Amino acid sequence: MPPDDSHFMRRALELAREAEAAGEVPVGALVVRDGEIIAEGFNRPISTRDPTAHAEMVVLRAAAARLDNYRLLGTTLYVTLEPCAMCAGAMVHARVQRLVYGATDPRAGAAGSVFNVVQNPALNHRLEVVPGVRAEDCGVLLRSFFVARRA
Numbered sequence: 758m759p760p761d762d763s764h765f766m767r768r769a770l771e772l773a774r775e776a777e778a779a780g781e782v783p784v785g786a787l788v789v790r791d792g793e794i795i796a797e798g799f800n801r802p803i804s805t806r807d808p809t810a811h812a813e814m815v816v817l818r819a820a821a822a823r824l825d826n827y828r829l830l831g832t833t834l835y836v837t838l839e840p841c842a843m844c845a846g847a848m849v850h851a852r853v854q855r856l857v858y859g860a861t862d863p864r865a866g867a868a869g870s871v872f873n874v875v876q877n878p879a880l881n882h883r884l885e886v887v888p889g890v891r892a893e894d895c896g897v898l899l900r901s902f903f904v905a906r907r908a
Contacts (some may be wrong), residue, residue: 759858760889760892761789761792762835762857762890763856763890763891764779764786764832765789765794765835766835766837766857766859766890766895767857767891768785768787768794768797769785769786769787769797769836769897770834770837770859770891770894771785771799771834772786772787772797772798772799772812772837772900773785773799773812773837773895774900776799776800776801776812777898778784779801779802779804780800780801780803780804781798781800781801781802781804782800782899782902783799783837783898783899783902784799784800784811784812784836784837784838785797785798785799785800785812785836785837786798786799786812786813786815786816786834786835787816787830787834787835787838788816788817788819788820788832788833788834788835788853789832789833789834789835790824790829790830790832792832792834793804793831795819795820795823795824795832796816796817796820796823796852797816797819798812798816799812799815800812800815800875801815802857803837806900809843809856811812811840811841811843811844812836812837812838813834813836813840813844813847813848814835814847815833816834816845817829817844817848817851818845820832820844820850820851823835827850827851828851828852829851829852829853830852830854831854832853832854832855833853833854833855833856833857834848834853834855834856834857835845835857835890836856836857836858836859837858837859837891837895837898837899837906838858838859838860838862838895839858839860839861839862839866839867839868839869839870839888840856840858840866840867840868840875841862841865841866841867841873842865842867842874844867844893844907845867845868845872845874845875846852846867846874848877848884849874849877849880849881849882849883849884850873850882850884853884854884854885855884855885855886855887856875856884856885856886857869857886857887857890858887858888858889858890858895859889859890859891859892859894859895860892860895860896860899861888861889867890867905868884868886869886869888
């Protein structure tokens, strides 16, 4: 794992905490190219009333706008939770090079846990996947959010 992976995941965790403060499920994400953060964001489906406003979709849209191209070649997407099938499919379409995620999602993960959309040989692009970066920190944040929500 490159040393930057932990650094960028730390920033994704900060963004996840912003999501939590906004009443959203605490998932943060960012897109990096050549060591520079191109876009960052967090979950927003509740506040935007948009079921597609997952953290990954937010940053994919922002990165595409910033680069003025829907192809995000040479980028790494960092996210605190393993992406769902929707987000994984969008990453494939955007041609993201690498996916680095924290906690696995045993219910809906689409980067190896339940499905493996991002490396499916039937698709025209596959991502390099680095799972488990700062997984404990990411998992604790999510678990504590849901424990508090149920209380």
